[in-house]
Amino acid sequence: MRTFRLVIACPDRVGIVAKVSNLLATYNGWITEASHHSDNLSGWFFMRHEIRADSLPFDADGLRTVFAPIAREFGMEWRVSDSAERKKVVLMASRESHCLADLLHRFHSGELDCEITSVISNHEDLRSMVEWHGIPFHHVPVDPQNKAPAFDEVTRLVQEQNADCIVLARYMQILPASLCEQYAGRVINIHHSFLPSFVGARPYHQAAVRGVKLIGATCHYVTEELDAGPIIEQDVVRISHRDNVEDLVRLGKDVEKMVLSRGLRYHLEDRVVVHDNKTVVFS
Amino acid sequence: MRTFRLVIACPDRVGIVAKVSNLLATYNGWITEASHHSDNLSGWFFMRHEIRADSLPFDADGLRTVFAPIAREFGMEWRVSDSAERKKVVLMASRESHCLADLLHRFHSGELDCEITSVISNHEDLRSMVEWHGIPFHHVPVDPQNKAPAFDEVTRLVQEQNADCIVLARYMQILPASLCEQYAGRVINIHHSFLPSFVGARPYHQAAVRGVKLIGATCHYVTEELDAGPIIEQDVVRISHRDNVEDLVRLGKDVEKMVLSRGLRYHLEDRVVVHDNKTVVFS
Amino acid sequence: MRTFRLVIACPDRVGIVAKVSNLLATYNGWITEASHHSDNLSGWFFMRHEIRADSLPFDADGLRTVFAPIAREFGMEWRVSDSAERKKVVLMASRESHCLADLLHRFHSGELDCEITSVISNHEDLRSMVEWHGIPFHHVPVDPQNKAPAFDEVTRLVQEQNADCIVLARYMQILPASLCEQYAGRVINIHHSFLPSFVGARPYHQAAVRGVKLIGATCHYVTEELDAGPIIEQDVVRISHRDNVEDLVRLGKDVEKMVLSRGLRYHLEDRVVVHDNKTVVFS
Amino acid sequence: MRTFRLVIACPDRVGIVAKVSNLLATYNGWITEASHHSDNLSGWFFMRHEIRADSLPFDADGLRTVFAPIAREFGMEWRVSDSAERKKVVLMASRESHCLADLLHRFHSGELDCEITSVISNHEDLRSMVEWHGIPFHHVPVDPQNKAPAFDEVTRLVQEQNADCIVLARYMQILPASLCEQYAGRVINIHHSFLPSFVGARPYHQAAVRGVKLIGATCHYVTEELDAGPIIEQDVVRISHRDNVEDLVRLGKDVEKMVLSRGLRYHLEDRVVVHDNKTVVFS
Known part of the structure; x- marks a missing residue:
């Protein structure tokens, strides 16, 4: 069933819901799902x-046109997306296959509603697996002494493919700040620890040293500061x-896979709103 | 913060949300929490x-008056409750103390927003614990050969105390059908298994015999059919x-306590709507 | 690191551990992992x-020879397995790919220590996925009116491949009793409910009708009685x-995959002992 | 059933299990539970x-006498405890009642196998609850400008009561280093975060600011470094x-209670061995 998703964030005040639901009722809109959140701390209101x-x-576009005046009136950050326009996703991976294989299978079996335009990797290892799924594979090696050319090529590929979203499926390289900024709120990473514990390299090793009794994984938007995004x-x-x-x-691989696929799903279905470096997830 | 809770259930159609939110906006109502659910299967709509x-x-009452016409128009089952009017709860227990002690402590520390009018038990064992919390304790022994007099007394006490809700905190007796009907949707039980597995007596023994790898507990409304309510x-x-x-x-005791206290909390905050022997829980 | 796994079950009595560990110490055996369990109910003792x-x-074989007298003395059920002799596994699937894809990826990435001799399916759908992994695929269609020829062929294939173990990765057909008996304790199924809830067909539908708040999956050995094995x-x-x-x-698919892969792993590493239709799992 | 618990830790080598189980078999010892762990990283062996x-x-004492030569031979750290000699526990609390009430109820209902010699608190709030359970309550106020006299009094009370173990049930004060050293491995704290995330003050506030999707609690032995013990x-x-x-x-309170009571139970049953600032927990 094709749907439009109207997602808004704005300073909270009386009458927002009435205004929006009135508009939708005026045009006989059939709401299949509605979610609201009033954040007391920030005084902001979120709705999907x-x-x-x-x-x-x-x-x-018609919905955008009739909605724009309300958005202006309430000072809303907002977007309308169309479920029929599947988001274009670029996957980036390194040598580890578990997250990539998991996403590819979910895509292949119709569970992930998106278009995977390509997989970019700094190694050749996963080419055959990707190509079996009918997805283009780009090998872009990264020279540790001179990373800029590689990331220029990555940026070129991402732009050429009109990607809506970049997923770092255990890519193991830090993206340049310029790319993070350009795709703010649209670069999704899986970190193999329960953040904010064990930021940075070798989190499982850190976990073993500390003797924790649970290990975890964190799916987050990438920002300039390492492992600190929403x-x-x-x-x-x-x-x-x-x-x-x-x-x-x-054991961590299974958690990483699950957490990344759930996070990506939320993103693809426009269930995530970022505010103050935190997320509202209308799951 | 004092709130009114408006909970409705009705056949789904376009315009319900608009109508309701318009009404609230007309009177400048500040919505702190809103939840919706459209059930595709039954074609019903639920809102809190x-x-x-x-x-x-x-x-x-004023809110009820202005809302009544909308309720009629849409054929709603509905209620308005006032957070300032704490629900009157009768707890029933037997000899096992874990669920009762847990609820009493949550009540005592201000976590459970209700009035516990009394504890009724078929044994004297827990009197001192109850009375330390400043709550009346009624010992109503149940004669296995002739249970009617005991349940007449229980019914009398429940009615005398104007109870809104009865909680069976491991009471271990089956309430008579008349009482279940009279308090339909308001008698809460904790069953010590993950229903529908292990209905009836000695569920932990049944679990051990079957060799399951997880055990559970189920908080449900009591209906005439044993362990089959929503x-x-x-x-x-x-x-x-x-x-x-x-x-x-x-191990099960800890699950029972947690599950019962969460279920009761949802009930007290008017987060549960029953339809078709299932619940919508706006948690 | 190559290991021998010595797994025993016998009536409990004093001195078993001493006898076994003495034997191992006599031959300077380096124990990397030892697990014991005394079951009070049955009076049996289990050790790995x-x-x-x-x-x-x-x-x-040398270990078997020196151990046999002890086994006789204590009336043990026992086995010695060699980690260097990877178990031969036949996977059976139907049209649903999630469990099969998960197991194939774990095998491919070296996580599952076994040899997958072939995949048998009653449909052609998954052939390409299986063959990409370099594993033979046998299409054995099942005629609903006359299933015997199909299961004769399945039996023939399983025997021809000297399978140690059959895994029903959502095969959706009931194996004939003769095959279950012949491979007792070696046919592993994944049932898509939290058994003993929702035995039989369409468990997710049953779960939706009952309105449970958790759904589950169960990995069990297949016995003649449907969904009732250990x-x-x-x-x-x-x-x-x-x-x-x-x-x-x-949502259930993810649980099925995880539960089946964990269960199979335990089996492959000789961590499971069956007694009284229940399992001891030395995980 | 009265048991002796023999817990050892020593550098790993061949023959330890044989030696120990031989000794026990010699005296016809009936082992009801046995657990082993070889730590590859440190090369140490642990057994209970x-x-x-x-x-x-x-x-x-007889067991200690016959075991001592083996302990010397293998350079063991070891202890024998007698389940009939219940450990003496001092509980320390402040104003928050949830952890204390939980432990007192478990004690009262016979679930926690120990003797609670007293509760020490820097506030009077919980006196009545403690005294209802028949346990002495000591009010030892802590002067923020001069904490030494309070901790001298705490130390005096703990020593006077021959405490085996101190449990900080949300005590909210940092114990002096001298007391931590004197009771090394015997002071148990509950920290209200999933360590090492959110060390120090106001962890729930820190969690809200970071926007994590899970919160946790950690039961650990207290060492000199804040929130860094095993x-x-x-x-x-x-x-x-x-x-x-x-x-x-x-929500965190429920996790704190569960985690503290489980951790304390493991300690009371001699299931915890500390090595390298980590624990082996034979649960």
């Missing part, structure tokens, strides 16, 4: 509506003294 | 609003071959 | 040792009123 | 046996954008 496209007398989703798994670092890596 | 009492020019909340805990029946009982 | 192969002066592993995921049957199916 | 007291021809147990609960700091505090 999913509306059956065939119930409205216009397309997404968190979309997290989860954990129980470990014990019997698990060495290799076991943590193995 | 929490509105700051001090933002409206009338009290709960489920409010459930949870589980992992067990292993090392755990014998006594261990299951011990 | 993992011993470095290079620490012993003989191979697995449970190896289970897990659950939280759902809510917002999730319709399609959502349950989607 | 639970032995029926009535199966041995001597008491705990972790015994941890757990988490899911939160969302709807939960403000007050909600986090409320």
